[in-house]
Amino acid sequence: MSSIPDSELWHPSWCDPEHCTAGQLASYHKNAPTTVGGHRLFDLKVTVQLWQDADEPDTTAVATVVVTFDNSHLVPSIHAFDLEADVLRDLVDALMPLRMILDARGRAR
Numbered sequence: 001m002s003s004i005p006d007s008e009l010w011h012p013s014w015c016d017p018e019h020c021t022a023g024q025l026a027s028y029h030k031n032a033p034t035t036v037g038g039h040r041l042f043d044l045k046v047t048v049q050l051w052q053d054a055d056e057p058d059t060t061a062v063a064t065v066v067v068t069f070d071n072s073h074l075v076p077s078i079h080a081f082d083l084e085a086d087v088l089r090d091l092v093d094a095l096m097p098l099r100m101i102l103d104a105r106g107r108a109r
Contacts, residue, residue: 014050022054028064029054038070045070051080063088 009022015029022029028051038045051064062082070076083091 009054012052019049020054027054028052038072042071042073045072 011017011020011022012029014031015022016032019030019032021027030052031050033047033049035045035047037043047068047070049066051066053062056062062084065081065083065088066078067081068076068078
């Protein structure tokens with residue numbers, strides 16, 4: 001239960017109200033998690049979610065990237081990485097060329 005009325009809370013544009021815990025004891029803005037894989041039994045499923053301390057007034061401050069690896073027959077492995085906003089941007093930028101390579105390989109088949 002929120003201790004602060006939701007109408008008084010500010011949320012970043014990426015914050016999903018369904019997952020947000022701002023105003024609660026563990027007060028975090030959270031986006032909707034993104035999950036890839038895991039379509040068949042024992043396939044690896046990877047879920048990524050961004051969290052940011054809702055009590056931190058600096059919205060450009062550290063964000064936490066929570067990555068969960070689950071292959072349905074073991075206990076999921078959860079990893080959290082605190083990243084400065086510019087490091088997170090650099091990480092996303094670094095992954096884009098990989099996406100282009102994978103897209104090109106798919107078209108070449």
